[in-house]
Amino acid sequence: MSGPARQAGNAWSGGTLIANARIVTPGGVLDGGWIWLRNAEIAAIGGPSDPLPSAAASAERIDGDGGWALPGFVDVHVHGGAGHDFMDADESLAGIEAIARFHAKHGTTGMLATSLTASREELTAMIDRASRYMAGDMPFAQVLGVHLEGPFVSLKWKGAQNPDYIGPPQLDWLDEWAARYPGVLKLQTLAPELPGALDYIERLASHGIVPAAGHTDATYEQIVAAADRGLRHAVHTFNAMTPLHHRNPGTVGAVLTDDRISAEVIADGHHVHHAAIKVLSRSKGNGKVILVTDAMAAAGMPDGEGYELGGLPVVLTCGVARLKDGGNLAGSTLTMIGAFRHMVREVGIDIPAASAMASGNPARQLGLDGVTGSLEARKRADVLLLNEALELRAVWARGRLQE
Template identity: 55%
Template sequence: MGTTANTFRIYNVKLVKEEAVIDNGELRVEDGIIVYAGPKLPTLPLHFELSIDGEGRWLLPGFVDVHVHGGAGADFMDATPAAFRAIMRFHACRGTTAMLATTITAPKARLEAVLHTASRYKPMGGARLLGIHLEGPFISPKHPGAQNPAHIVPPRPDWLREWLARFPGLLRIVTLAPETEGALELIRLLCSHSVIAAAGHTDAAYEQMLAAADAGLTHAVHTYNAMRGLHHREPGAVGAVLTDQRISAELITDGRHVHEAALRLALQAKGTAKTLLVSDAMAAAGMPDGRYELGGLGVTVKAGTARLTESGALAGSTITLLDAYRFAVGQLGVSPVDACRMACLNPARLLGMDGICGSLAEGKQADAILLGEDGEPRQVWISGEPLLT
């Protein structure tokens, strides 16, 4: 076997595996696939001509972001290959090696433009595109968040059937309000096509959430945000998410969207096995403070916080999953193993791709991040290909 760019080994690292951190660990990669991940081995096969000394740094699996709208000044709703490339290159350089392009509530034609672009997108030096997360337009006008209320519509099974036929395999998650008329029918339709039905931007009561879970709903987007809150006599959507283990829960761990105490409550209720970290990043991620736009609505970013200019509602985040990971470890006291489970393995498992990516394990794609002492990426590999120079 000849040496290729994606055949190498990296040793002398703190290797974060699914179950533990291995000090003085070693990762061996052949043709982009992990062939060994464990304690440093004493011998080296001849075809491993490229050996990298990790100098005792952390080696993490690549992050998988199932809820990201944009970055580097671009938005997936721009529906252009250039916008896709900019977003996926930016997040990849921060350690996100795979993602779902996430839409916002918009007219049917604009959503179809995003689906069309995604269906033809060719990766170019950035994160892998795993599909589309359709966030809206089938949401509650009572909890629009930063979504444009003018474009909210009731569930449209006819739209979904058309998109499923035109873009097979592309839709991976659809976020909807389970209490709206026709939502249960839509959930069952999604499940019949192996698309994840998620609750979000919802005024659903506790019992309505349970009915949605009975119909097949299995996920909740940005838990706490833009959903009916917890009350001791009516637990609401939040109460259902926290207590029903059929539902996995996204958390935005940026210190702005959710109070630390509420984050700790969610982690205690769900456990790290049913929690996902997401960025919910908008176009302003990686950009300076200033004026931006989201779905035709003005957004002002000040000190890294994005809010709708008119209403002051939070308008997504300006973080990446690396920031979410560091907040979980540094502020919440989550172990690196558990933080990687929530930012890497659980998102991959939600999408049914945990046999391919999501952890540093033999047989999986070599998606990895080498962090420096400052917590910044020193190198990112996607299927064994180095990204940073």
């Protein structure tokens, strides 16, 4: 990430003005537009003919050089990065900070700390650490809440989830977590075909937590029945779920055709072929596709052994993480800017639509679209500046320039 060219100005009192950029807004692209960041908010935004507010005269001015200004990315499925995992028992919270700092450098301004299948005690400890971090200053990417991936998933489609802790849904666990950490749990992945899963999905929804299908052996009919009870999300679509067959459409068929369900996809060129992502985006429409990294601790780290995911040994080869035993894909080393570029360059999605998949759609799924996910006045100053080659020049998270 190369730093932006600046002109002198009082950034503390006047904020930051990004000018001469293609500003991606919900209403369209403002060519040669400007955006003014002040006091952690987007103070104002306009096209080339719109007058600047007089108070912006003292702002630190950055020339966008005709590049792109996008809303910061929101990653609802990320396990770690820079050698750390959200499941690490790090009471100092330094591991969480390292993850947030790493992903902020790659365009993520908001994320869900994502668990792995583990014991009740380990999951509670992870939620507790995330909750304490959320109560602090959060100078890098904002931890917006917790995504519990498991432990109520299918053994058949466990992927890189630890089978020792997989089991049926436990309503008392959920009720305890929701009461003890109100508002922290945002999303949970489970297999809807498991005994008790439909009641659990309904309870998730009653707590304001997004119920998600993943690591599942569910039939088409079981996914539709789950959506009737509140299922609204599919985790890493195509991966670790029953595939589409013309006489047995499976989980994938239900996800593709049920408009109630938003669909994650790991757009790294390894987990899903770009043609399958085209099928997904054409079936769901741009408003229901959500880009995620599913990044593990090895993201940003060199190839080799010595990595783990949920206590299972992982080998990183040419940037691809696989379980040492069996060779299953073990999360990814993807970043959100990498996913965004893949969608534009390989899948053929236009920049505003790819931006929505990486920012607006996930923010809306979490009910946070009034705060972040798009470039609009009075929203949080989560902003990316890219050059014409879609390389990051600068990232602001809550108005703070990430360096």
